[in-house]
Amino acid sequence: MAVEIGGIGHSVGRKEDARFIRGRGNYVDDVKLPGMVYLDIVRSPYAHARILKIDASKALAIPGVLAVITGKDLVPLKLEWMPTLMGDKQMVLPTDTVMYQAQEVAAVVATERYIAADGVAAVEVEYEPLPVVVDPIKALLPDAPVIREDREQKNNHIWHWEVGDKSGTDKAFSASDVVVKQDIYIPRIVVASIETCGMVAKFDKVEGHLTVWMTTQAPHAIRTVIALVAGHLGLSEQKIRVISPDIGGGFGGKVPVYPGYVLAIGASVLTGLPVKWIEDRSENIQADSFARDYHITAELAAKKDGTMKALRVKTIADHGAFDAAANPSKFPAGLFGIVTGSYPFEKAFVEVDGVYTNKPPGGIAYRCSFRVTEAAFAIERLVDILALELKRDPADLRMQNFIPPQAFPYMSTLGWEYDSGNYAGALKLAMDKIGYAALRKEQAEKRSRGELMGIGISSFTEIVGAGPSKHFDILGIKMFDSAEIRVHPTGKAMVRLGVKSQGQGHETTFAQIVAEELGLPVGDIKVEEGDTDTAPYGLGTYASRSTPVAGAATAMAARKIREKGRLIAAHLLEASPDDIEWKDYKYQVKGVPAKSKTMAEVAFAAYTNHPQGMEAGLEAVDYYDPPNLTFPFGSYICVVDIDRGTGEVKVRRFYAVDDCGTIINPMIVEGQIHGGLTMGLAPALYEEISYDKDGNIQGGTFMDYLLPTSMETPSWETGKTTTPSPHHPIGAKGVGESATVGAPAAIANAVVDALAHLGVRHIDIPITPWKVQKILKEKGVAE
Amino acid sequence: MRIQLTINGESKEADVEPRLLLVHLIRENLLLTGTHIGCDTTSCGACTVLLDGRPVKSCTVFAVQANGRTVSTVEGLEQNGVLHAVQEGFTKEHGLQCGFCTPGMMMTSVALLERNAAPTELQIRQAISGNLCRCTGYVNIVKAIQYASTKMREAKAEKQPATAGRA
Numbered sequence: 001m002a003v004e005i006g007g008i009g010h011s012v013g014r015k016e017d018a019r020f021i022r023g024r025g026n027y028v029d030d031v032k033l034p035g036m037v038y039l040d041i042v043r044s045p046y047a048h049a050r051i052l053k054i055d056a057s058k059a060l061a062i063p064g065v066l067a068v069i070t071g072k073d074l075v076p077l078k079l080e081w082m083p084t085l086m087g088d089k090q091m092v093l094p095t096d097t098v099m100y101q102a103q104e105v106a107a108v109v110a111t112e113r114y115i116a117a118d119g120v121a122a123v124e125v126e127y128e129p130l131p132v133v134v135d136p137i138k139a140l141l142p143d144a145p146v147i148r149e150d151r152e153q154k155n156n157h158i159w160h161w162e163v164g165d166k167s168g169t170d171k172a173f174s175a176s177d178v179v180v181k182q183d184i185y186i187p188r189i190v191v192a193s194i195e196t197c198g199m200v201a202k203f204d205k206v207e208g209h210l211t212v213w214m215t216t217q218a219p220h221a222i223r224t225v226i227a228l229v230a231g232h233l234g235l236s237e238q239k240i241r242v243i244s245p246d247i248g249g250g251f252g253g254k255v256p257v258y259p260g261y262v263l264a265i266g267a268s269v270l271t272g273l274p275v276k277w278i279e280d281r282s283e284n285i286q287a288d289s290f291a292r293d294y295h296i297t298a299e300l301a302a303k304k305d306g307t308m309k310a311l312r313v314k315t316i317a318d319h320g321a322f323d324a325a326a327n328p329s330k331f332p333a334g335l336f337g338i339v340t341g342s343y344p345f346e347k348a349f350v351e352v353d354g355v356y357t358n359k360p361p362g363g364i365a366y367r368c369s370f371r372v373t374e375a376a377f378a379i380e381r382l383v384d385i386l387a388l389e390l391k392r393d394p395a396d397l398r399m400q401n402f403i404p405p406q407a408f409p410y411m412s413t414l415g416w417e418y419d420s421g422n423y424a425g426a427l428k429l430a431m432d433k434i435g436y437a438a439l440r441k442e443q444a445e446k447r448s449r450g451e452l453m454g455i456g457i458s459s460f461t462e463i464v465g466a467g468p469s470k471h472f473d474i475l476g477i478k479m480f481d482s483a484e485i486r487v488h489p490t491g492k493a494m495v496r497l498g499v500k501s502q503g504q505g506h507e508t509t510f511a512q513i514v515a516e517e518l519g520l521p522v523g524d525i526k527v528e529e530g531d532t533d534t535a536p537y538g539l540g541t542y543a544s545r546s547t548p549v550a551g552a553a554t555a556m557a558a559r560k561i562r563e564k565g566r567l568i569a570a571h572l573l574e575a576s577p578d579d580i581e582w583k584d585y586k587y588q589v590k591g592v593p594a595k596s597k598t599m600a601e602v603a604f605a606a607y608t609n610h611p612q613g614m615e616a617g618l619e620a621v622d623y624y625d626p627p628n629l630t631f632p633f634g635s636y637i638c639v640v641d642i643d644r645g646t647g648e649v650k651v652r653r654f655y656a657v658d659d660c661g662t663i664i665n666p667m668i669v670e671g672q673i674h675g676g677l678t679m680g681l682a683p684a685l686y687e688e689i690s691y692d693k694d695g696n697i698q699g700g701t702f703m704d705y706l707l708p709t710s711m712e713t714p715s716w717e718t719g720k721t722t723t724p725s726p727h728h729p730i731g732a733k734g735v736g737e738s739a740t741v742g743a744p745a746a747i748a749n750a751v752v753d754a755l756a757h758l759g760v761r762h763i764d765i766p767i768t769p770w771k772v773q774k775i776l777k778e779k780g781v782a783e
Numbered sequence: 784m785r786i787q788l789t790i791n792g793e794s795k796e797a798d799v800e801p802r803l804l805l806v807h808l809i810r811e812n813l814l815l816t817g818t819h820i821g822c823d824t825t826s827c828g829a830c831t832v833l834l835d836g837r838p839v840k841s842c843t844v845f846a847v848q849a850n851g852r853t854v855s856t857v858e859g860l861e862q863n864g865v866l867h868a869v870q871e872g873f874t875k876e877h878g879l880q881c882g883f884c885t886p887g888m889m890m891t892s893v894a895l896l897e898r899n900a901a902p903t904e905l906q907i908r909q910a911i912s913g914n915l916c917r918c919t920g921y922v923n924i925v926k927a928i929q930y931a932s933t934k935m936r937e938a939k940a941e942k943q944p945a946t947a948g949r950a
Contacts, residue, residue, distance in 0.1 A: 013874060013875070014874065014877070016882070017873070017874040017879060017882075018874075019882075020879055020882030020885050021857075021866070021870040021873050021874055021879065021882075021885065021889070022817070022857065022858070022860075022861060022870070023815070023816070023817015023818070023856065023857035023858045023886045024817065025817075025882045025883075026816075027816075027819070027883065029810075029816075029819075029820065030810075030816035032811075032814075113807070113811075114800070114802065114803075191917075192917065193881070193883075193917055194819075194821040194827060194829055194881070194883045194884045194915060194916070194917050195819070195821065195881070195883045196821070246881075246882065247881065248819070248821075248881045248882070248883025248884075249880075249881045249883060249917050249918055251917070280822075280823045281821065281822035281823045281824065281826075281827070282823055282824075502881055503880035503881025503882065503883075503918045504880070505880070667877050668877070670877075671877045671880060671918075671919060671923060672880075674919055674920030674921075674922050674923065675880060675917070675918045675919050675920050676920075677920055678917075678919075678920035678921070679917070701822075701823070701824045701826075702822045702823075702824045702826035702827060702915070703824045703826060707915050707917065709911075709912045709913075709915060709921075710907075710908040710909075710911045710912050710914075710921040710924070710925070711908055711909065711912045713920055713921045713922075715904075715922055715925075716920055716922055
């Protein structure tokens with residue numbers, strides 16, 4: 001851990017900051033090409049309607065409007081539908097029916113941004129409204145209107161997925177002393193990265209070459225998708241270049257392919273001009289992929305002494321009008337099977353049913369691995385409800401049940417092999433740091449005075465780093481990831497990766513891995529991502545997979561270089577390769593520290609004086625297929641105060657202990673946890689996308705979709721334990737999403753804890769002042 | 784309409800439609816793309832610039848309203864190769880991640896420190912409450928502004944005795 005090279009474990013300042021603090025980042029909307037035109041989208045005001053007529057004549061009469069594209073125009077190109085990641089299809093533009101409010105209806109191409117918007121306003125569309133269903137439970141009723149008439153199956157059910165031992169679980173429930181059961185709705189939310197989505201598409205008609213600058217977390221997968229979807233139009237993969245420039249936050253929202261991207265590409269192919277499409281915030285909230293929207297019924301069976309025995313979970317998953325969830329192919333409900341959490345259940349059974357409704361498609365993660373927050377929230381809420389039922393302290397009940405450290409690697413009853421963990425250690429640290437016993441005392445005193453204070457715990461286990469190729473693929477492409485390292489003659493290195501940073505600081509952390517492995521100063525290592533013409537193929541950054549997969553590839557590629565370097569060092573030191581060891585960040589003749597060569601010296605020799613018979617140069621590429629997923633974990637404790645007048649919940653303190661294995665850059669890890677906690681606070685107390693019965697969105701702009709500001713966000717307190725992953729080359733597990741997964745349950749548990757003595761067992765998130773005040777009034781304690 | 788404004792110390796003229804937003808003048812006409820657009824309801828603050836020294840959300844100001852006035856953007860913060868204390872604070876305290884909200888957040892911070900050299904944490908949080916950040920959770924942004932506040936006051940304190948000495 002040499003400080004001077006900035007290797008693993010050091011809070012090295014971020015390389016990317018230099019441009020960002022000067023306003024010199026290069027985001028998609030900053031790309032400006034000669035002759036570039038603009039695309040804007042006409043969207044449906046109805047949630048379900050037949051399109052009777054689209055009249056573009058007034059729009060086309062506006063000087064500067066070049067084209068209006070409708071679904072019918074896409075039919076000859078076979079582009080009116082596109083495949084989704086989940087084996088369904090999604091409309092690019094409708095030919096006859098719209099299925100959710102804000103769905104794309106037509107595209108206007110114009111010479112200027114404002115004229116394109118004028119064109120959108122001038123397109124006249126006649127609709128015939130159709131019956132709307134926004135509630136997935138009602139959508140399953142026999143008389144519900146069928147949303148997807150294009151399917152052979154004439155109802156709104158999409159798929160059924162289950163895992164676990166059903167009869168064994170039922171038996172365990174029958175034999176148990178105590179059963180707690182809770183309906184939990186985890187509402188629909190959107191990631192709302194501060195940069196919205198967009199693209200600049202440039203098609204060169206002469207060369208047949210398509211270049212796109214795109215807000216994407218997975219540029220290589222996008223290139224392949226374009227080739228597969230539009231190959232019949234002559235777009236060939238070697239002539240497609242996807243550039244993901246600086247990305248202003250992703251959080252899962254920049255994984256999917258949205259119709260706007262396809263339209264921008266189509267418009268460039270049609271016009272031969274570069275086309276820019278940048279969505280507005282309202283479009284981003286109203287039409288882009290949502291997250292969550294799980295209607296969960298969860299049951300936990302236990303013994304009287306608190307020993308947890310079995311878990312049974314049934315979920316209705318609202319997928320909107322198209323099943324466009326961003327999940328690995330074999331996992332329609334993602335990794336929801338992590339719902340057994342940090343506890344050694346003997347039996348569990350989980351079933352999920354996907355349902356169509358007249359709402360936008362999606363099912364992305366909102367800064368978490370596939371459906372992991374839903375799982376963590378359900379189990380951590382249920383454990384607190386069990387504690388209430390048994391009149392036990394929730395910390396004590398967790399301590400009694402945790403999977404013990406010596407049980408790892410631990411095979412969960414639902415089939416995941418947890419790599420490493422020390423759950424009791426993390427909770428104990430959090431309790432010590434926040435002063436748990438004193439807080440309980442304070443709470444008792446306050447309660448006797450009628451004040452409402454609550455303490456909530458969440459001891460979550462995550463599952464990230466997809467993934468082993470035997471189980472994980474997207475559209476058939478296995479979920480490996482890659483790194484390529486080139487060490488130049490002067491001892492400087494270029495690292496290229498198949499993943500793509502959206503603010504996580506890859507340019508710094510991946511350079512630190514190489515610095516640690518090769519003994520080169522971090523400042524001499526350049527990291528580049530996001531250009532499919534130069535970077536090795538990879539599946540991109542989401543689900544906390546960059547460090548577990550591409551980080552591992554980086555270490556492995558560096559080790560290949562180190563091995564070749566050993567042969568060169570032996571040649572330079574006139575020693576047998578067997579006598580050369582890598583020690584103190586350089587090659588040494590065993591037992592003779594004076595006889596040594598640095599990596600820079602070896603690199604120079606690789607190009608100027610390499611051994612005869614060896615290939616010149618010093619570079620390596622690694623495509624890493626992880627043997628297992630990684631399982632970060634943590635224990636969070638939240639303290640809330642509730643205003644008996646307004647019902648407002650104030651998070652007074654929040655202590656987060658995270659364990660993400662080996663930490664590459666403590667500063668960046670802490671920053672990721674701060675951000676994740678804030679995106680955990682958001683759905684717990686503020687954010688929700690809901691719809692009225694006609695399918696009108698409630699909360700479709702930043703005026704009423706409430707992101708936490710600096711005023712609501714508490715001063716997060718953080719601590720750590722370090723339990724390295726045994727199967728990862730540097731022991732790292734990934735950290736970007738842990739806090740988003742763990743925080744909502746801690747906050748909800750704290751609010752319920754504050755009201756538990758009044759008989760409250762559960763409140764669905766977001767826990768708004770209105771909901772709390774209603775409870776306070778019902779219980780007769782409102783001020 | 785022809786307008787003239789001073790942006791980051793340089794006088795510029797432009798012929799604009801009356802409806803052109805200041806943020807589009809800055810980004811598209813003057814090619815200063817450090818100022819970003821994050822919403823359409825004046826909520827996120829990514830487009831914050833200083834108009835005659837006061838922070839405004841440039842998505843909600845017409846370009847013509849800047850006629851004859853002075854605009855400062857993120858590109859004008861660094862002077863003669865020396866970072867503004869706020870820029871330094873943001874990188875030293877890890878007050879940014881994806882960098883998209885950062886220019887607006889920094890311009891709001893600069894305006895705060897101009898009118899209040901030693902803000903409390905609450906005053907800082909109030910000042911930036913119109914700037915949304917999705918990555919950082921604000922804790923390190925607060926620290927960044929505190930860093931800048933301390934650095935600017937120290938620089939001022941060093942300068943003053945020296946001036947007094949020469950006099």
